[in-house]
Amino acid sequence: MTQFPALLDLFAATAKKSTNPAPLIILVVVALAGYFLFLKPQQRKAKAARANQGSGYMVGDEVQTIGGVVGTILEIHGDRYTLLTGSTGSDGNLDGAQPTRIVFVRQAIARKLEPVVAVDPDADIHDGDHDHGHESVEIEDHDGEAEEA
Numbered sequence: 001m002t003q004f005p006a007l008l009d010l011f012a013a014t015a016k017k018s019t020n021p022a023p024l025i026i027l028v029v030v031a032l033a034g035y036f037l038f039l040k041p042q043q044r045k046a047k048a049a050r051a052n053q054g055s056g057y058m059v060g061d062e063v064q065t066i067g068g069v070v071g072t073i074l075e076i077h078g079d080r081y082t083l084l085t086g087s088t089g090s091d092g093n094l095d096g097a098q099p100t101r102i103v104f105v106r107q108a109i110a111r112k113l114e115p116v117v118a119v120d121p122d123a124d125i126h127d128g129d130h131d132h133g134h135e136s137v138e139i140e141d142h143d144g145e146a147e148e149a
Contacts (some may be wrong), residue, residue: 079106
């Protein structure tokens with residue numbers, strides 16, 4: 001029974017004691033500063049990115065989706081893009097398997113692909129000199145004679 005009066009004294013002491021509001025105020029100020037310095041700018045950037053996403057895509061553009069599907073935009077209806085997939089030949093017509101039409105939402109389009117340009121591998125060789133600007137170096141042989149490398 002001696003424990004019961006001790007507990008009553010403890011509860012009475014804590015009830016009379018007033019708390020200092022300074023730590024709570026500091027915590028609220030730090031939380032507000034963190035929100036306005038870190039979270040709010042990130043939300044603005046994300047909102048601007050969502051608004052700009054998909055802008056600039058036009059019918060005929062070759063695009064890649066977030067799933068890796070590559071196709072040409074055939075139709076645009078609001079936020080829905082109809083893509084035609086398949087490989088195109090040199091004449092611009094689809095070659096190979098049956099072309100497939102797939103409808104994607106704007107958020108699924110990752111990026112616009114630039115057209116592939118064919119490059120002639122021998123186009124930058126202008127003269128018969130095939131050393132490509134390297135200097136010739138003389139290396140001494142084991143018997144002391146110099147030989148050109």
